[in-house]
Amino acid sequence: MNITRIIDLQICAWLKQDPIEFDRISTWIEEHHSVLQFDNDSHREMACLKIASEVLLYASIVPIIKQQMNKINLWNYYITIEMPALNIILQMLLNGILIDREELINAREDLLTLMNKLELQAYRLVKRRFKMNRQKDLIKILYGELHLPIQYTPHGRICFKKSYLNVLADKHPLPKLIIEYRQVQSAHDRCIDHFEQYINEPIKPQSLQRLRREVLWQTERTYAYCHFFTATGRMIIVNPPLQHVPKHFLIQSLQKESTIRLRKMIVARADFQLVSFDYSQLELCVLAHLSNDEKLKTHLINDTDFFISLAADLLKKPEHEITREQRQNAKQICYGIHYGMSKETFARETQNEYQ
Numbered sequence: 001m002n003i004t005r006i007i008d009l010q011i012c013a014w015l016k017q018d019p020i021e022f023d024r025i026s027t028w029i030e031e032h033h034s035v036l037q038f039d040n041d042s043h044r045e046m047a048c049l050k051i052a053s054e055v056l057l058y059a060s061i062v063p064i065i066k067q068q069m070n071k072i073n074l075w076n077y078y079i080t081i082e083m084p085a086l087n088i089i090l091q092m093l094l095n096g097i098l099i100d101r102e103e104l105i106n107a108r109e110d111l112l113t114l115m116n117k118l119e120l121q122a123y124r125l126v127k128r129r130f131k132m133n134r135q136k137d138l139i140k141i142l143y144g145e146l147h148l149p150i151q152y153t154p155h156g157r158i159c160f161k162k163s164y165l166n167v168l169a170d171k172h173p174l175p176k177l178i179i180e181y182r183q184v185q186s187a188h189d190r191c192i193d194h195f196e197q198y199i200n201e202p203i204k205p206q207s208l209q210r211l212r213r214e215v216l217w218q219t220e221r222t223y224a225y226c227h228f229f230t231a232t233g234r235m236i237i238v239n240p241p242l243q244h245v246p247k248h249f250l251i252q253s254l255q256k257e258s259t260i261r262l263r264k265m266i267v268a269r270a271d272f273q274l275v276s277f278d279y280s281q282l283e284l285c286v287l288a289h290l291s292n293d294e295k296l297k298t299h300l301i302n303d304t305d306f307f308i309s310l311a312a313d314l315l316k317k318p319e320h321e322i323t324r325e326q327r328q329n330a331k332q333i334c335y336g337i338h339y340g341m342s343k344e345t346f347a348r349e350t351q352n353e354y355q
Contacts, residue, residue, distance in 0.1 A: 101220055283335075310331075
C-alpha cells in the first residue's frame with residue numbers, strides 16, 4: 001500500500017502544532033448540515049451522508065492547510081519525509097509482531113518464582129510476614145522498626161522513590177529487596193499480563209500442558225497500535241505496549257543472581273531478523289546545534305563514548321580511569337543541565353552531599 005499521495009489532515013495539523021480535534025470537525029459538519037436533505041430515517045443512509053459530508057469538508061480544507069504549510073516550509077517535508085516514513089510504519093504494523101509462546105510462559109513462571117523468593121527473603125530479614133506492595137506496611141517496617149532515616153517530598157509525604165531506597169540500601173538489605181521486587185512485579189504486570197491479552201489465546205500456567213499438545217503453539221502474531229501525535233515525535237506502541245518490555249536486568253538480593261531477559265519472547269519470522277536502531281545522544285546533538293558550543297560539538301564528533309569523554313574532561317582524568325559510577329554521574333550532570341535538574345536533586349540522585 002502506498003500512502004504517499006494521501007493528504008492526512010491530522011498529520012498536517014500535527015506538523016503545524018495545531019491538532020485538529022474531532023469535536024471541531026463535528027462542529028464544521030453541523031454548520032453545513034442545513035444543505036443536506038434527508039428523505040428518510042435510514043441509519044445506513046444517514047451514515048453514508050455523514051461520511052460524504054466529512055469528505056467534502058476535508059477536501060475544502062486541504063488547499064488552506066497546504067497554503068499554510070508552504071508558508072512555514074513544511075509542505076515539502078510532509079510530502080518527501082513524513083508520508084514515505086509512514087509507509088514503513090504502516091508495513092510494520094500490518095506485518096505484526098511474533099511472540100514466542102514458550103518464552104512468554106517461561107518468563108511468567110520465572111517472574112512469579114522470583115517474586116515469591118524475594119518475599120520469603122524479606123520475611124526472613126524482618127522475622128515476620130508483611131505485604132511487599134503495601135506502602136503502609138513498608139513505612140512501618142523501614143522507619144518504625146528498622147529506624148532508617150526518613151526523607152520527605154516537597155509536599156510533605158514520606159519519600160519512597162527508587163533513588164532514596166538506593167540510599168537506604170547502604171544501611172539495610174531490605175530496601176534493595178523492595179526495589180528488586182518492584183522491578184519484577186512491574187515486568188510481570190505491565191509486560192507479561194498485557195502481552196497475554198493480545199495473542200490468540202491468553203496463556204495461564206494451568207493451560208501449559210494443553211498448549212504443549214497443540215501443533216502450532218510456539219509463536220503467535222499480535223498487531224500493535226501506534227500513536228505518534230506527540231510533541232516530541234516519539235512513537236508510542238500500545239496493545240501490546242512494546243515500550244514496557246524492559247531491557248535485561250539483574251536480581252542480586254538472592255543467594256543466586258538471576259538475569260531477566262524478557263525481550264527474548266519477541267522473535268523474527270523465518271528468514272527475517274529483528275534489528276535495533278537508535279540515535280546517539282539526539283537531544284545533545286540538537287543542543288549543540290542550537291548553542292553552537294564548540295566543546296560539546298567536539299565531544300559528540302569524537303568516536304568515543306560521549307559520557308566517558310565528558311567525565312574525563314570534568315574530572316581531569318584519563319578516559320581509561322573513568323569508572324562506571326563516574327560515567328553515570330557525568331550523564332546525570334549533562335541531562336540535569338539540559339532538563340533543569342536542581343543541585344539538591346542531583347546530589348540526591350548521585351548520592352552526594354549538597355552544601
